[in-house]
Amino acid sequence: MVYLFLFLGLAQALRKYPLTKLENNAKVFNEGEIFETQGLFSIKLQVGEPPQEISAIISMSQQKEIVIPVIYGENPDNFTFFNISGSSTYSVVNSSGTFNGKSAVIANETIAFGAVKAEAQKIFIVDINNSPNKQNATLPLYFDKNGDSRSFLNSIFSNKSIDDKSFTIDLYEGTLLIGQMYNPDDADDPGIYVDIDPLTWTSYLEIIEVNFTTIANYTLEEGKKTPVDAAKVNFAIEYPYITGPGKEIDEILSLIKFNKTCTDNVCECDEEFTGYFNFTITFNNQTISVEPHSYLVANNGSCTILITKGNKWTFGLPFFREFLGYFNFKNNTAVFFRHPHRAGVIRNTIIIVCSMIVAICAMIFIFSCVYYFVNKKNEEREREYSRYYG
Known part of the structure; x- marks a missing residue:
């Protein structure tokens, strides 16, 4: 306690x-x-x-x-x-x-x-x-x-x-930490550093790949105009999906659904998401990978794919399920760490073990006190008995 x-x-x-x-x-x-x-x-x-x-x-x-x-x-x-x-x-x-x-x-x-x-x-x-x-x-x-x-x-x-x-x-711990940086030593993987516009919550991505297939490549040769609008991505925890332009999303969904029985965005799957694969996103020459457990929701042998068409790229809940997001507005950067699953499990285990130890010690203390006072009472009774009848 x-x-x-x-x-x-x-x-x-x-x-x-x-x-x-x-x-x-x-x-x-x-x-x-x-x-x-x-x-x-x-x-x-x-x-x-x-x-x-x-x-x-x-x-x-x-x-x-x-x-x-x-x-x-x-x-x-x-x-x-x-x-x-x-x-x-x-x-x-x-x-x-x-x-x-x-x-x-x-x-x-x-x-x-x-x-x-x-x-x-x-x-x-x-x-x-x-x-x-x-x-x-x-x-x-x-x-x-x-x-x-x-x-x-x-x-x-x-x-x-x-x-x-x-x-x-x-979202792994279910907390909002205000005014202090998350400790990167607690993360499983190194952080990905991304420049961000705090007025619009946007950044720019370079490459999206699914199962080693390039879906979008917004990096161009030097001197050529960068397709800024196409490369822009919004971050929004309140949005339940990952969305993107129709052509790219159609290609992503066709790869995800390949050789699977699907109705719209609901496909057959097991609890291990067997047959599903990661898709990777490159920011500033840094690549991060979104795993199936983040963009799929399992329910009794089927999975809903949380990837939909939109008029722009938006990384919502599936992205934040996978990555802890630290946003610093002094230097207008975001740092994404993979959620520290092992650290969380270890910490929870330590809490449980320590709580059990404290509870056991408390029980031993209470038992010892009761034992002491009962024995003391018995000794007093024996002395009283000896004084009157001894």
């Missing part, structure tokens, strides 16, 4: 906060669009004074401010919404604002999670009375490179709540 408390204390000291995967089958509101919950993770925010706990979806979109849902009148579904009248720190900036073309109140409010807090944080208040399934707030993971926006991450950096303009998304 003592070890567990120390471990929890260390996690808090490192500003590490748990991410919760949204499991219900309803669709939820996120940046003006409707997404399936499959790719959505949330974190608990404390809003207002006294604090009200709100579940906020982690978003990597360009929207800078936090979106908070409110409901006026009856709440038949018993969702937790922000109660404006219950907060003493709420103040309206613009009662006739807009959010994604819809009416919204722009306000200032105290926002916190854990020990990290920003006062007078700019937020959008969205009335969802007519959309009871849109009950989740949105917390964009966004840094303005000039440091002059009112994004939550800029706010907590400005008030010295964090020391570094960075965060790490770790």
